[in-house]
Amino acid sequence: MRKTRNQLFLAALLTMAAVAVLFAVIPMALLTVDAITALLRSWGVLPGIGAVFLNTLQVLALVLVLTIPLSLLVSLWMYECVKGRVLVRMQRFMHGFSRVPAVLLGLVGHALIGKNSALHESVYTISAILTIMALPFMIARMDAALRAVPERYLLAGMLLGGRRTDILCRIVLPQAMPGIVRGGLELVERILCEATALLALMGAVMPNQVLATELFRLAWLGRKDAAVLAFLLMATMMTIRFFTTRRWRSEGGEQNCRYNWW
């Protein structure tokens, strides 16, 4: 147990170090929305709506790169090491924090990070605010998914001579994958359709720079292609959900059934 805790702690440190290096090494100017859009437009790669899609994907990718490994490590740490009253409090905090409306988080994040930090109104600002919103949401979802794996799977893993880390990686995580993927999809939807729009409307990005705000702008102007784009976005999300649900189906919706097997 102690060894597993140490390994998890080390993995968390390494991930955080990698993220810090990523932020330190890559020149910030290259990662601003304006710079990338201008660069790609100068190459003739992205006329019109293409740039909007690319910007949206860029924000999405940054948030997911930050959120998924960190929330996975935190949820594994909570699953393995945190017990009793501390665990209940952490779960309540994560659950409560993940329910804070995106509008409120966006306003606070923009005021704190966008206006008062070196990041200014860059793609980093958007990603940082969205990550603050996304982390508790994903941690709560991953924690719930891990704890929904019945105890007998751990027991079966131990019967095969597996060490705790092996059992976590090879049995518990694949078993929890349906819940984790569903949480991830909801997160993608929130980023694409909810929070980005709010942030953009606050002025963190220009209206024509990310998909959600571009849709809003087009609809505001009475353009019919807004409806087409919105429909395409919805169809894409539904298709992704359909295939991921098929790929990572759960075992008959099995609920948490931790029991004493004596």
Added chain:
Amino acid sequence: MPLQLVVKDLNASIDGKVVLHDVAVTAKAGHVLALMGKTGSGKSTFLRVINRMAEQYGAVVSGHIMLDNSSIFMHEPSELRKRVGMVLTEPVLFAGSVLQNITAGLRMQGVTKRQALEECAEDTLRRMDIYNDFKDMLYLDAYALTRSQAQLTCIARALALKPGLLLLDEPTRLLDTMTSIKVEDMLFNLKKECTMVVAVHTPQMAGRIAEETAMMEDGTVLEWSRTSDLFYHPQHLHTEQFVSAKFA
């Protein structure tokens, strides 16, 4: 390579409550030892003490448990469980294909080559004489299997590690009659590969597959002898009632 199991003066308690008291049995190498008794008599606990799972869940164990003259307490639990396999009453399949399930133990030991895993699965299924039934299902989702197939997969998963001792906790209780008989035949034929300790839910199963049988009651072994002796000349009234009531 079958291992000999010798248990002496075994006591175990959970939360201060004694669950095994002065248990002493021996399973000779290559033999099947059956454990009979009603629900709560300590059969499953005894099995979980032998592979040190009981300690994992807070049991306090004392006594001698020797595997080929070496105490099980000298081994790391995870190392011990590679030599002592176990099959539970209810089949537990992991997410993934049937092949991934059969080779789960090997993959946890670091074997990753697909060819080696496939060969191991084929070898295990052939030893169990069920390769023809399973060869077309190896790449199917394990959740698509029936309960009988799932239990056979779990037995294959335990045997894939080539254990010297196999513990089976009422492995046929949830299976239909035909599959139960098939499993019993298979276990009987596997005796040359590993010693087995089987908690049985009916005396018939003990009569069909076990050389020795132990009758358990309230965490103690009432009597333990050759199966035929225990069935035809029981020393305890309780054993006689248990055997005759269901054996008639």
